Amino acid sequence: MNKLSLGAAMGVSFLISAAGIAQAHDHAQRVGGSAMVMAQADAGDNKVAGMDMAAPVKLGDLEISGPFARATLPNQPVAGGYVTITNNGSAADRLVSVTSPAAAMVQIHEMAMEGDVMKMRELPDGLEIPAGQSVTLSPGGLHLMFMKLNGPFEQGSKVPVTLTFEKAGSVEVELPVMPANAEAPAGHDQMKM
Amino acid sequence: MRTIRIGLWAAVVALALIATAAYFLVKVPGPGQPGTFGAGSYSLVDGNGGPVTEATFKGAPSMLFFGYTHCPDVCPTTLSDMAVWFQELGDEGKPLKAYFVTVDPERDTPAVIKDYVSSVTDRVTGITGTPEEIAKIISAWRIYAKKVPGEDGEYTMDHTASVFLLNSKGEFEGTIAYQEASSVAVEKLRKLLAKA
Ligand SMILES: [Cu+2]
Numbered sequence: 001m002n003k004l005s006l007g008a009a010m011g012v013s014f015l016i017s018a019a020g021i022a023q024a025h026d027h028a029q030r031v032g033g034s035a036m037v038m039a040q041a042d043a044g045d046n047k048v049a050g051m052d053m054a055a056p057v058k059l060g061d062l063e064i065s066g067p068f069a070r071a072t073l074p075n076q077p078v079a080g081g082y083v084t085i086t087n088n089g090s091a092a093d094r095l096v097s098v099t100s101p102a103a104a105m106v107q108i109h110e111m112a113m114e115g116d117v118m119k120m121r122e123l124p125d126g127l128e129i130p131a132g133q134s135v136t137l138s139p140g141g142l143h144l145m146f147m148k149l150n151g152p153f154e155q156g157s158k159v160p161v162t163l164t165f166e167k168a169g170s171v172e173v174e175l176p177v178m179p180a181n182a183e184a185p186a187g188h189d190q191m192k193m
Numbered sequence: 194m195r196t197i198r199i200g201l202w203a204a205v206v207a208l209a210l211i212a213t214a215a216y217f218l219v220k221v222p223g224p225g226q227p228g229t230f231g232a233g234s235y236s237l238v239d240g241n242g243g244p245v246t247e248a249t250f251k252g253a254p255s256m257l258f259f260g261y262t263h264c265p266d267v268c269p270t271t272l273s274d275m276a277v278w279f280q281e282l283g284d285e286g287k288p289l290k291a292y293f294v295t296v297d298p299e300r301d302t303p304a305v306i307k308d309y310v311s312s313v314t315d316r317v318t319g320i321t322g323t324p325e326e327i328a329k330i331i332s333a334w335r336i337y338a339k340k341v342p343g344e345d346g347e348y349t350m351d352h353t354a355s356v357f358l359l360n361s362k363g364e365f366e367g368t369i370a371y372q373e374a375s376s377v378a379v380e381k382l383r384k385l386l387a388k389a
Pocket of ligand 1: 265
């Protein structure tokens, strides 16, 4: 029965992508049509989130909002950080590097599900922020990958990061540390709870 | 116009059927094929150094997940999710066991994996072993696990992210997909428990 519903879900998501409706969204790779709908709702949600969260940080035409990181478990020397970057300008910009006093190395990563396999890769050329668009880094997809942590990320603390963009320059943002399985920044309904 | 549309829908339905059929044929070998999926022989250890073999998974229904501690997202999320599912099951979940098997035995020693897992829940047992023995359980369950080298000698692992559900004979009964809704996961666990 489980297999049947899983198979049907695969069939449905295949059908949707076959019909060309699927969005170019990493989360669309999740098994099942409903997950896809949730992922889109999730992305849309961030746009109206200003009320609950710290005011977006501005840097030229860019706006950085909804920052958070996830608490680490003991012996977990890596961590994920997440932000939404909105480009209000008329030219694309690019997040090219990230540094933090909390980790010896921070990379810009992309994660995607291929079938039931999680694959993670560094984006060596950084992350393009197209003109007039928002790019959301969120669990299960794009993330700031903190490696060689100088210490654990503890829930309730804040992790400072410096984001450097090709055109707009650098800005420091603080990522509030949320629970280890947080799906979204503070003030959002936790989808999974 | 109408015929075209009907034709298109027929094509879409056909494709969906093919995809579903292909999925059944290729993707999930079920309990209907005993002796294949999940079958294997290995000698591993839990966080306390106690022995773990294929016999460990017999006698109670269980969840089996493959991950590693240097994992930023899927592994801590899944472990936290398991804790939530156990909480939601309450007393009903008492017979259920759960295992977190490392795909990175070089870094995940028994002590490392024990602290990691037990910080989230005491219901999940961490499992590690020599690279050779871990390779055996990985191949038994047809887990995809691949080292991806990065800078400065760092590496990450690509790996299967589903939670496998095993009946009390240690046989495969189904999966919980990564980021599956908690309510669906708990429902699957209830069904698994009802069978045991
Ligand atoms: Cu990563």
